[in-house]
Amino acid sequence: ETFKHLISLKRHPDLQLLPMPSEEIKSLSLPVGWKCYRSPEGQKYYVNISTKETTWERPSRSTTRPKTSGSHQHSGNIYTRSIHAHTHCELTFLCFISLQINCVTFPVPASALEQQLLKPSEWSYCDYFWADKKDPQGATVSGFEVLLQKQLKGKQMQKEMAEFIRERIKIEEEYAKNLSKLSMFPMAAQEEGTLGEAWAQLKKSLADEAEVHLKFSSKLQSEVEKPLLTFRGDNFKKDMKKYDHHIADLRKQQVSRYAAVEKARKALADRQKDLEVKTQQLEIKLSNKTEEDIKKARRKSTQAGDDLMRCVDLYNQAQSKWFEEMVTTSLELERLEVERVETIQQLLRQYTTLRHETDMFNQSTLEPVDQLLQSVDPAKDRELWVKEHKTGDLRPVDMDI
Amino acid sequence: ETFKHLISLKRHPDLQLLPMPSEEIKSLSLPVGWKCYRSPEGQKYYVNISTKETTWERPSRSTTRPKTSGSHQHSGNIYTRSIHAHTHCELTFLCFISLQINCVTFPVPASALEQQLLKPSEWSYCDYFWADKKDPQGATVSGFEVLLQKQLKGKQMQKEMAEFIRERIKIEEEYAKNLSKLSMFPMAAQEEGTLGEAWAQLKKSLADEAEVHLKFSSKLQSEVEKPLLTFRGDNFKKDMKKYDHHIADLRKQQVSRYAAVEKARKALADRQKDLEVKTQQLEIKLSNKTEEDIKKARRKSTQAGDDLMRCVDLYNQAQSKWFEEMVTTSLELERLEVERVETIQQLLRQYTTLRHETDMFNQSTLEPVDQLLQSVDPAKDRELWVKEHKTGDLRPVDMDI
Numbered sequence: 001e002t003f004k005h006l007i008s009l010k011r012h013p014d015l016q017l018l019p020m021p022s023e024e025i026k027s028l029s030l031p032v033g034w035k036c037y038r039s040p041e042g043q044k045y046y047v048n049i050s051t052k053e054t055t056w057e058r059p060s061r062s063t064t065r066p067k068t069s070g071s072h073q074h075s076g077n078i079y080t081r082s083i084h085a086h087t088h089c090e091l092t093f094l095c096f097i098s099l100q101i102n103c104v105t106f107p108v109p110a111s112a113l114e115q116q117l118l119k120p121s122e123w124s125y126c127d128y129f130w131a132d133k134k135d136p137q138g139a140t141v142s143g144f145e146v147l148l149q150k151q152l153k154g155k156q157m158q159k160e161m162a163e164f165i166r167e168r169i170k171i172e173e174e175y176a177k178n179l180s181k182l183s184m185f186p187m188a189a190q191e192e193g194t195l196g197e198a199w200a201q202l203k204k205s206l207a208d209e210a211e212v213h214l215k216f217s218s219k220l221q222s223e224v225e226k227p228l229l230t231f232r233g234d235n236f237k238k239d240m241k242k243y244d245h246h247i248a249d250l251r252k253q254q255v256s257r258y259a260a261v262e263k264a265r266k267a268l269a270d271r272q273k274d275l276e277v278k279t280q281q282l283e284i285k286l287s288n289k290t291e292e293d294i295k296k297a298r299r300k301s302t303q304a305g306d307d308l309m310r311c312v313d314l315y316n317q318a319q320s321k322w323f324e325e326m327v328t329t330s331l332e333l334e335r336l337e338v339e340r341v342e343t344i345q346q347l348l349r350q351y352t353t354l355r356h357e358t359d360m361f362n363q364s365t366l367e368p369v370d371q372l373l374q375s376v377d378p379a380k381d382r383e384l385w386v387k388e389h390k391t392g393d394l395r396p397v398d399m400d401i
Numbered sequence: 402e403t404f405k406h407l408i409s410l411k412r413h414p415d416l417q418l419l420p421m422p423s424e425e426i427k428s429l430s431l432p433v434g435w436k437c438y439r440s441p442e443g444q445k446y447y448v449n450i451s452t453k454e455t456t457w458e459r460p461s462r463s464t465t466r467p468k469t470s471g472s473h474q475h476s477g478n479i480y481t482r483s484i485h486a487h488t489h490c491e492l493t494f495l496c497f498i499s500l501q502i503n504c505v506t507f508p509v510p511a512s513a514l515e516q517q518l519l520k521p522s523e524w525s526y527c528d529y530f531w532a533d534k535k536d537p538q539g540a541t542v543s544g545f546e547v548l549l550q551k552q553l554k555g556k557q558m559q560k561e562m563a564e565f566i567r568e569r570i571k572i573e574e575e576y577a578k579n580l581s582k583l584s585m586f587p588m589a590a591q592e593e594g595t596l597g598e599a600w601a602q603l604k605k606s607l608a609d610e611a612e613v614h615l616k617f618s619s620k621l622q623s624e625v626e627k628p629l630l631t632f633r634g635d636n637f638k639k640d641m642k643k644y645d646h647h648i649a650d651l652r653k654q655q656v657s658r659y660a661a662v663e664k665a666r667k668a669l670a671d672r673q674k675d676l677e678v679k680t681q682q683l684e685i686k687l688s689n690k691t692e693e694d695i696k697k698a699r700r701k702s703t704q705a706g707d708d709l710m711r712c713v714d715l716y717n718q719a720q721s722k723w724f725e726e727m728v729t730t731s732l733e734l735e736r737l738e739v740e741r742v743e744t745i746q747q748l749l750r751q752y753t754t755l756r757h758e759t760d761m762f763n764q765s766t767l768e769p770v771d772q773l774l775q776s777v778d779p780a781k782d783r784e785l786w787v788k789e790h791k792t793g794d795l796r797p798v799d800m801d802i
Contacts, residue, residue, distance in 0.1 A: 098798055105800040115796055123784040131793025143792035150786065153591065160589040161600065167586065168607070171579045178572045185568065188561040190554065195742050199562065202749055206569070261800065308802055316799045323797055334783065341596050341779040348603055349774050352767045359760040366753050373750050378742040382735065383524040385551065391544035392532025395516055396724055397499055398717045399506040399662065401709055 031059055032302060033309065102132050102140070103251075103258040105319060118327065125330035144247050144326060147333050148240055154340050155232055161344065162228035165220055165351070172217035180210035193381030198372035208365035216358040224351050231343055243329050250322035257315040264311040268304040275301045432460055433703060434710065503533050503541070504652075504659040506720060519728065526731035545648045545727060548734050549641055555741050556633055562745065563629035566621055566752070573618035581611035594782030599773035609766035617759040625752050632744055644730050651723040658716040665712040669705040676702045 098105050107115060117127045129143025183206035191199045275297040282290050499506050508516060518528045530544025584607035592600045676698040683691045 107798045123787045128791035128794045133792045157589045157592045164588040175576045187565040188558045191558045338779040345777040359763045362760045376746040378739040386524045390529035391534045393529045394507050397508045
């Protein structure tokens with residue numbers, strides 16, 4: 001029954017809104033169709049599955065009309081709400097108080113309006129992917145498959161970001177290679193004195209820049225690209241497949257059990273028709289023979305009723321299992337997506353941090369150049385050069401005879 | 402005479418150490434060999450060029466011994482110093498008070514010690530390149546050629562620096578090209594929500610970086626490379642050639658005038674020998690004939706003396722002209738070298754300034770990325786995505802019979 005999986009959902013820490021669990025109490029001594037439950041308040045109450053009658057008194061074989069008021073005691077719980085809806089339309093066909101789409105049973109709009117989100121104001125995956133949809137090619141896609149596609153796309157994005165960073169790394173490496181190559185070119189190597197020193201340092205600063213960019217690229221590799229690549233290993237896609245198959249299997253089981261229900265419902269209808277026919281025959285002329293037939297027909301009809309109930313039971317169990325897995329798994333996928341976004345945010349922050357560092361380190365490569373440029377001194381350079389190259393400081397004088 | 406070019410040097414503002422000029426006063430009435438000058442104090446004095454005698458009294462045809470004290474009045478002036486030196490070694494041969502190297506006349510060490518630098522403590526070109534030197538191949542290289550080579554080397558250094566900057570420009574252009582290309586790659590373009598925005602901005606930031614590096618390269622081109630290339634046009638080498646030829650021509654003239662001096666000195670020697678012979682003949686036996694010969698020989702000897710003096714005069718004029726040009730031009734080359742060093746210093750400073758700017762602008766390309774990374778929000782992204790992709794928020798309920 002629907003609240004069954006609400007119970008099971010209590011296992012999930014994120015969900016608080018659920019009512020206290022009510023548990024079925026097996027009691028075979030009850031008349032056919034009746035079951036006994038403990039209310040959220042712990043009080044026993046009795047439900048006739050087929051007629052949806054509810055009562056506080058233990059029903060005898062001759063069932064009594066329920067106090068509809070009794071049903072109000074359990075309102076605020078989908079199950080009792082649907083009973084409630086029913087008690088107001090006793091004459092409408094049962095199949096109208098809920099509708100099946102692709103073998104999933106949804107409440108009718110009336111009671112749907114009363115349905116509360118499991119995690120209101122959170123836009124949680126577990127609240128918005130219950131229905132199937134048609135993809136552009138007209139194929140049916142389950143809500144869960146939509147969630148899975150988002151996961152796979154996320155993995156793809158992460159992979160592409162890693163590729164992008166890899167390209168950046170290559171660019172940095174080539175830039176660094178060219179800078180250090182140039183810094184070793186011999187150009188103006190013979191410039192002398194303080195100017196020569198400043199020039200040599202300027203050339204050397206290119207090698208320092210190259211160093212900085214190499215460091216940047218290697219840190220990009222170890223602190224951004226690699227984490228982006230390894231963040232979710234190959235297990236990830238396997239896990240997604242597992243989820244996919246698990247949920248799909250549950251849906252299949254639900255479908256087959258739905259078919260069983262339909263079959264049982266038809267059988268019951270036939271049996272009831274047969275019983276009516278026999279009863280009419282009885283009204284026409286009494287005979288032992290007919291008396292016997294009617295007993296037999298009633299027995300078969302009751303049995304068909306029990307069959308249908310068992311099938312519906314099994315169907316609802318299947319649906320509740322699927323429901324449970326849907327909620328649990330979609331909440332897990334939600335967690336994974338939050339984790340992905342936060343991890344990538346962190347890695348991109350690391351990227352900008354490394355870039356900032358690079359600019360700062362680059363600045364520092366210029367300090368020695370600036371210093372030597374400060375102390376460039378033409379007079380000093382002339383002194384050095386003259387001392388090395390002077391030919392003679394003895395000035396000529398006039399010739400004497 | 403030496404102080405003549407000291408006079409002319411007074412034109413040069415940089416030179417202060419020179420004595421007041423003394424000017425020759427042409428007076429034809431003086432006996433042969435005598436000249437009249439005005440002393441630094443403006444007092445007239447008389448010098449016998451051939452005997453180096455000096456005196457305050459105007460010499461009559463019958464010359465009188467000079468008060469050597471008179472010479473002291475003019476010390477501190479190369480010219481008079483050389484006289485002074487001479488008055489102390491009347492008996493030594495004249496050729497020993499100065500020595501010729503490659504037809505340039507230098508003072509003997511004794512008086513050299515008294516020689517003061519034109520620009521002491523400045524290591525000025527004009528003080529250290531008077532002598533010639535031999536290059537590794539044993540060829541004679543004048544001091545001035547050494548200075549010229551320095552100039553041409555400087556020009557070459559400047560050209561090579563421009564080439565180096567050009568290479569840097571190319572590297573920056575390629576780096577920028579690669580960055581902007583990468584920033585347009587489609588990788589992870591489908592990332593959604595706030596994370597998608599941050600990622601898109603990160604990719605865009607590469608285009609911004611590319612912009613920064615392009616700006617760097619184009620400023621390098623216009624503010625560093627171009628000025629380095631154009632700083633000294635082709636005229637520069639022409640100018641250097643002009644200087645080279647001009648000074649070389651002056652040296653040539655000096656050489657030819659030196660040869661003329663040697664010739665005249667030999668002629669004088671012959672004449673004096675002839676006069677001696679004649680005089681000895683006279684002592685042996687008196688005769689009118691010999692009396693006449695001696696007069697004639699004395700006249701010819703005096704004439705040869707005058708010749709020699711004129712040649713020495715011309716030689717000294719040539720040397721002083723060369724001296725003058727050497728000082729003026731070397732000071733000009735010195736100025737050019739200071740200018741070159743200071744200009745290059747400025748351009749290299751401009752290089753580091755542009756590099757600093759680049760690092761700063763680079764920082765700014767990250768600001769928008771950092772901001773968007775700040776506002777990455779998994780819940781927001783889930784809301785956006787769920788709103789777009791949700792399949793249905795109606796939860797299933799139990800099937801009723």
